[in-house]
Amino acid sequence: MNQVILLKDRPKGKPSLKDFEFTEEEKPQPKDGEILLKTKYVSVDPYLRGRMRNEKSYIPPFEVGKPLESGIIAEVIESKNKNFEKGDFVNGMLQWKQFQTSNGNGLNKVDAERAPLKAYLGVLGLTGITAYLGLDKIGKPQKGETLLVSGAAGAVGSVAGQIGKIKGCRVVGIAGTEEKIDRIQEKFGFDAAINYKTTNNMKKAIAEACPDGVDVYFDNVGGEILDAALANMNKYGRVVNCGAISLYNKTETPTGPRVETTLIKNSILMQGFTVRDFVKDFGPAQNQLAKWMEQDKLSYLETVVEGFENIPQAFIDLFDGKNKGKMIVVV
Amino acid sequence: MNQVILLKDRPKGKPSLKDFEFTEEEKPQPKDGEILLKTKYVSVDPYLRGRMRNEKSYIPPFEVGKPLESGIIAEVIESKNKNFEKGDFVNGMLQWKQFQTSNGNGLNKVDAERAPLKAYLGVLGLTGITAYLGLDKIGKPQKGETLLVSGAAGAVGSVAGQIGKIKGCRVVGIAGTEEKIDRIQEKFGFDAAINYKTTNNMKKAIAEACPDGVDVYFDNVGGEILDAALANMNKYGRVVNCGAISLYNKTETPTGPRVETTLIKNSILMQGFTVRDFVKDFGPAQNQLAKWMEQDKLSYLETVVEGFENIPQAFIDLFDGKNKGKMIVVV
The missing domain is CATH 3.40.50.720 (NAD(P)-binding Rossmann-like Domain)
Known part of the structure; x- marks a missing residue:
């Protein structure tokens, strides 16, 4: 079975655990052209609070009763898409699910040799x-x-x-x-x-x-x-x-x-x-940041929380400043 | 004698006539390198209200007991400066005086042939x-x-x-x-x-x-x-x-x-x-505006008030929206 986190209610004021709901669904199967992804690292960020409001913004609001999403590093565990191979790691806006399928649109492969995978959700993300x-x-x-x-x-x-x-x-x-x-x-x-x-x-x-x-x-x-x-x-x-x-x-x-x-x-x-707003500049920006990292000009910190089930609490903790640097959940 | 308008008090709320004071001084004489100017047209503008406050801003505040100033078109009536001739018209930030001398710094000659002089305080100013x-x-x-x-x-x-x-x-x-x-x-x-x-x-x-x-x-x-x-x-x-x-x-x-x-x-x-902020772009901007005027693409209105003594009232009237277009005092 596949665990999924849904938005249960739109938070009033500070989000709390009762605004989130855990559910289970069948583990999905990739169709032709799709890949099956296993969630490895989940980014939780303050801007997600804005998507929990029912307001027009730069990105559509989350829907009540539907899965939440955020920046995620996932592993390709099965591929029916010629652009991806089993064992690739990808970065993209993905749903808060342990497993999900994708046609690959909007996903970028990340180079686990150049920097730790988690860095692609933070300093290089x-x-x-x-x-x-x-x-x-x-x-x-x-x-x-x-x-x-x-x-x-x-x-x-x-x-x-x-x-x-x-x-x-x-x-x-x-x-x-x-x-x-x-x-x-x-x-x-x-x-x-x-x-x-x-x-x-x-x-x-x-x-x-x-x-x-x-x-x-x-x-x-x-x-x-x-x-x-x-x-x-x-x-x-x-x-x-x-x-x-x-x-x-x-x-x-x-x-x-x-x-x-x-x-x-x-x-x-x-x-x-x-x-x-600046999607076309992401590549050069990431490259410059990686260079500075290699030159030891750029330090970073991460707060790493373990367990898929702790994603909502990690998000809530952002508003109490409990994280030191980028808040990441490792699944 | 030469009439002068001073700031008597810093206005509280909307300016009123009692914030201004009229005084007289000797008509000045130009020294070598100077010109003697006769005020012809005086621009009154809302931004002058800001200079009446004792606050740091992009331009120093007016001083209580000192003459006010604004954009003025003046005629050169005597010149001891080789860059100006008697009969020239100039535009610049000048004092609220009937006559004043200047070394010419910050003054621009205006072309009375291309457009009416008053236009250089408004649509071309x-x-x-x-x-x-x-x-x-x-x-x-x-x-x-x-x-x-x-x-x-x-x-x-x-x-x-x-x-x-x-x-x-x-x-x-x-x-x-x-x-x-x-x-x-x-x-x-x-x-x-x-x-x-x-x-x-x-x-x-x-x-x-x-x-x-x-x-x-x-x-x-x-x-x-x-x-x-x-x-x-x-x-x-x-x-x-x-x-x-x-x-x-x-x-x-x-x-x-x-x-x-x-x-x-x-x-x-x-x-x-x-x-x-954009002083270096004034010339090209004025030139483009004059072209549009010549092509009848740019209309403008002026409210013209007569008399040096009416400068303060014309300024006050701006805050009641009594002007139709640019408020100008003709002396």
Whole structure:
């Protein structure tokens, strides 16, 4: 039999285990042109919370009573498709099932020789590529500028900050525990870090950590930290709106200070994006990230949870910041 | 003697006549390398309100007790500078004085043969160039897209909308009187118009006037109209944050719905600017606008007020929408 995880209810506020349902189905058989996949590693990411809402977005919402999906590394255990062989590993948006079939569309083979398989869900996968392309296409950090990163200890933020260092920026990170504050400076080489949970005036804390102002703000959290960053942006500053995890579980429309006057006064750009906007750039981005890894310029951390049955809890734990780096479930 | 207008007090809320003071001084004499200028036409613009606050911005604030300044067309009535001759007309940021001297820095000669002098304060001046460069550098309207413009009957908005038509867009304007609604459709050729003062649901009104959504929003007003526009933006939409006149007279920090989730969901760009960001592009922009004028593709309106002593009232009237197109004082 084949275990499957369904969306039972759309979460209200923070997701909980009762929003998920486990079910079993017959193990599927591949038809001509299809492959049979065995799930090996499952990525859980904050953006999945958005797909649990019944709202128009860049990707259709999950349906209640249907399987969830996310980035998954799977092994080809049977192939009736000439492009894949038994024993290949593939990466793609796949369902939360132990086994599934696919016609191969949207799947990429991954090279287990070049990097550990799990890295293709993190630093060489969508999170690393998100950091790379958010900076390359929007933030455009220049040597000597100051890059501020929120969610700096996370899978995207830690890569964004390290890229800032490679580009010659002063890099300042924001995170929510002392352990993370240490980690982003010691492991990831940030120049300074701010613990937003123990700082009562973020605007002032950013001003102190960024004495020349902020040129690029890579934002993973939104909300009041974004407000404080905006108040410190230099003329021609760029805000990369990558995520807004502080708002994802809100049940009412969040309000805050209006941004338009600030944008005009300092000629600031704010741009939202999702990594899928730049699909054609994934190959070169992954290749550059792999080179930096080989040159030891890019560190990463993973929190690895074991067991298919723990996927929902691993996802929920993201909202309590329980992960250190990329959260991955090994099946 | 030479009349001068000073900033007497920083306005609280909407400016009033008591914030201005008239004084007299000796008529100045040009030194070697200088020219003596006689003020002919004075531009009054909403952005001057920002300079009346004691706040860091793209341009230093006005000082209390010192003369105000704005875009002015002046005649050279005496020259001790080899780059200017008596009888030349110049355009530049000059003080609210009947006569003043200058070393010529920052002044541009204007060609009275090509267009009426007043046009260099409006459609061929900073307002027209602002519309042109805001679209050229940020909005980038493409043929077949929908361009929404607020403050559409104003000096910047009316040019922005007409450029949208020249580029092949569906163009929808927002304004606050029925007379303006008629004007932007009949005189400026917009495809549709919305009167925000008689519409109780702007989000719905924009959705109806823009059945294919909004690709580019050229915003002169900020506030709740911006909120309604953002709710109607298409994927990859661009918001040109040119002005926020609805907020300029607020005495407390204005709040509203947070934008970051909307920006991320639809990969939207918001960018503030001031026309001075693009000084090197002024020449080509003015030249293109003059060509469109010569080809009768660009209409404009002016509200002309007579008398140096009426400059403050003309400025105040901007905030009641009393002008039709560019507000100019002829001295």
